[in-house]
Amino acid sequence: xxxxxxxxxxxxxxxxxxxxxxxxxxxxxxxxxxxxxxxxxxxxxxxxxxxxxxxxxxxxxxxxxxxxxxxxxxxxxxxxxxxxxxxxxxxxxxxxxxxxxxxxxxxxxxxxxxxxxxxxxxxxxxxxxxxxxxxxxxxxxxxxxxx
Numbered sequence: 001x002x003x004x005x006x007x008x009x010x011x012x013x014x015x016x017x018x019x020x021x022x023x024x025x026x027x028x029x030x031x032x033x034x035x036x037x038x039x040x041x042x043x044x045x046x047x048x049x050x051x052x053x054x055x056x057x058x059x060x061x062x063x064x065x066x067x068x069x070x071x072x073x074x075x076x077x078x079x080x081x082x083x084x085x086x087x088x089x090x091x092x093x094x095x096x097x098x099x100x101x102x103x104x105x106x107x108x109x110x111x112x113x114x115x116x117x118x119x120x121x122x123x124x125x126x127x128x129x130x131x132x133x134x135x136x137x138x139x140x141x142x143x144x145x146x147x
Contacts, residue, residue: 002025005025115146
């Protein structure tokens with residue numbers, strides 16, 4: 001049914017639930033698993049909500065975020081392989097998480113995207129946005145959303 005499943009993770013408890021489900025589904029269907037994490041770029045302008053830092057400090061922070069992201073996808077890969085699932089981890093930098101997930105699904109030729117949703121409603125959704133909603137709306141492959 002599925003040859004390649006992309007699971008988006010951010011390391012939260014909720015996304016760990018999606019990872020667990022993705023590993024189980026990949027094991028059941030014989031699919032390869034792609035663990036995917038998006039690392040944001042550090043805001044560079046005051047209007048983006050940052051405290052102005054010098055370029056060296058920004059580079060250090062972004063490097064730290066990338067290392068933590070790599071550890072997260074490596075952990076997913078290790079957990080998947082322990083269940084007999086072929087897996088790989090990918091980390092990418094992007095300011096728009098939903099676009100990065102959609103692009104990765106296309107590039108990796110994923111048959112299914114699995115991700116978590118916090119289920120925010122009302123003003124929280126308006127203010128915080130919904131990456132999951134954007135992926136559901138624009139992705140060309142099926143999306144399984146877990147809460």
